[in-house]
Amino acid sequence: MTFYDLPAPAKLNLFLHVVGRREDGYHLLQSLFRLISLSDSITIDLRRDGRISRESTLTEQIADESDLVVRAARAIQRATGCVLGAHIHVNKRIPSGAGLGGGSSDAATVLLALNRMWRTGLNRQQLMAIGLTLGADVPFFLQGTAAFVQGIGEQIESVNVPDISYLVFKPDVHIETAAVFTDPDLTRDSETVKITDFSGCINFVGSGNTVQNRLSDGVIMRNKTIWSGSGFGKNDLEAVVLRRFAAVHRVKSWLSTLGVEARLSGSGSCLFAEADTPESAQLASEELLAKMQSGNEISNFKLGGSLKSVHVCDGLQFHPLKDWVSDSLGSRQVG
Ligand SMILES: C[C@](O)(CO)[C@H](O)COP(=O)(O)OP(=O)(O)OC[C@H]1O[C@@H](n2ccc(N)nc2=O)[C@H](O)[C@@H]1O
Ligand SMILES: Nc1ncnc2c1ncn2[C@@H]1O[C@H](COP(=O)(O)OP(=O)(O)OP(=O)(O)O)[C@@H](O)[C@H]1O
The missing domain is CATH 3.30.70.890 (GHMP kinase, C-terminal domain)
Structure with missing residues (x-):
């Protein structure tokens, strides 16, 4: 089974206010996030041997265990006990180190896709809880609309934004x-x-x-x-x-x-x-x-x-x- 060319859209922070700092050093934010059409594209092949492998056009060399798509796949395996695996191909178009949330969006797309491919049956809240362990912006992408985001990314309220x-x-x-x-x-x-x-x-x-x-x-x-x-x-x-x-x-x-x-x-x-x-x-x-x-x-x-x-x-x-x-x-x- 293969899922072809799944989109992972970038985000913009239309505003971003830092309103405090937690004891662990993370900052408390208030931000208006919206999705934009600039997207990475992800293809996933089912593996029956339980392994997670990946190839990526990301120019930066990063180890498998640091790649957010691998981490996302392993996190859903761990959370559900699923014994299936996947080969994940990421075609990067979103620049990285750019404030556009590309890695987080890739992770969100992998969670959505593997939950369907592996029939693991998690609901949105459960995927968002896994997503937050991967990165602060992942729950926003899983929620799927423009949103007023607070805390470090875990408090998300949907808002209307114009078509511009x-x-x-x-x-x-x-x-x-x-x-x-x-x-x-x-x-x-x-x-x-x-x-x-x-x-x-x-x-x-x-x-x-x-x-x-x-x-x-x-x-x-x-x-x-x-x-x-x-x-x-x-x-x-x-x-x-x-x-x-x-x-x-x-x-x-x-x-x-x-x-x-x-x-x-x-x-x-x-x-x-x-x-x-x-x-x-x-x-x-x-x-x-x-x-x-x-x-x-x-x-x-x-x-x-x-x-x-x-x-x-x-x-x-x-x-x-x-x-x-x-x-x-x-x-x-x-x-
Ligand atoms: C600022 C935003 O771009 C807004 O969308 C994101 O919240 C950043 O999310 P991100 O790139 O996933 O950031 P992370 O990889 O979680 O954090 C990198 C580092 O930035 C700092 N960090 C990040 C987010 C936050 N709310 N407070 C922080 O102080 C921490 O030192 C952390 O170790
Ligand atoms: N699939 C991935 N795509 C891009 N970067 C990844 C990925 N997996 C891990 N990373 C690592 O995460 C780092 C930052 O990624 P990314 O570009 O998504 O964040 P960003 O531009 O800082 O966005 P934001 O801060 O808004 O989340 C990269 O430099 C890279 O080391």
Whole structure:
């Protein structure tokens, strides 16, 4: 049996506030997560010998036991006592060390797929409990919709987000999440917010009542993002990342000189900006890439080689495999 080309979509953190720190050093967050169409693709073959093997196009060399897809498969075997195995092939498209949650999303897709392939019968809550042992973002991917996420990733409330598109800018640097969270200058005491504090901003965009502007140099972008337009939200990790990683700083400044206010996702290195439609996102990306290639010096500022890639993607309302697991409780005991 083979499951072909299963999607593992990336996420963006539309805002990310650090509101405290636990005794074990982990930080308490409040973040609005959404899924985007930039996805890895995973193919899984059933193995009857119980072994878990993998191949991956991830350029970074990591041991099998560190790969989140292997860890996810072993975790579900352990939790259910399943004696079946799998060969997992991961085609990476989501940049890693980028704040897009690619590894966590791969793990979530493997949990959803193996639960079905092996007929282990776990429900969503049970998969989410296993997912949290693998990474803080895994439960979000298993929940499968945009969400207000609190704690270190375990408190998840579904929220409505508008159908808009995104440009995701990948600076030429890989960032380790731990390096950002341990920085002494990190803001750790942002005020806590409630869903009602920001839901108005989301509906404002969803109603089509948006601020869009053709900039004088021809780049069609939302001039005021929903967040800067409303003055709501920020990414508390961004100041540390901009100070420590020159490539991110350069890309952010270059975009800013073009009137594009991009924001960091997660602990970076990716920055994102919003566009009203897929067409305006595509057009903006082409215009920005043309500017980059022309090597223009804009406002006395050089981009240099700091921008590695630009991804045009759509916001997703649902994880494509959301319905692969039941929400009903008590279908199987874990342990
Ligand atoms: C910041 C986010 O990108 C938001 O989506 C994620 O929560 C990060 O999740 P992740 O990449 O899975 O991070 P992990 O591999 O769990 O954590 C790496 C390291 O970052 C720090 N860390 C991570 C998450 C968190 N809430 N507080 C932390 O202090 C810890 O030092 C941890 O050892
Ligand atoms: N399947 C995988 N795909 C990508 N990275 C993986 C995978 N398994 C393990 N890793 C390890 O996890 C590290 C970070 O992965 P990933 O790119 O998913 O996180 P990130 O970009 O920091 O996103 P976030 O912090 O938002 O979760 C990688 O550098 C790699 O060492």
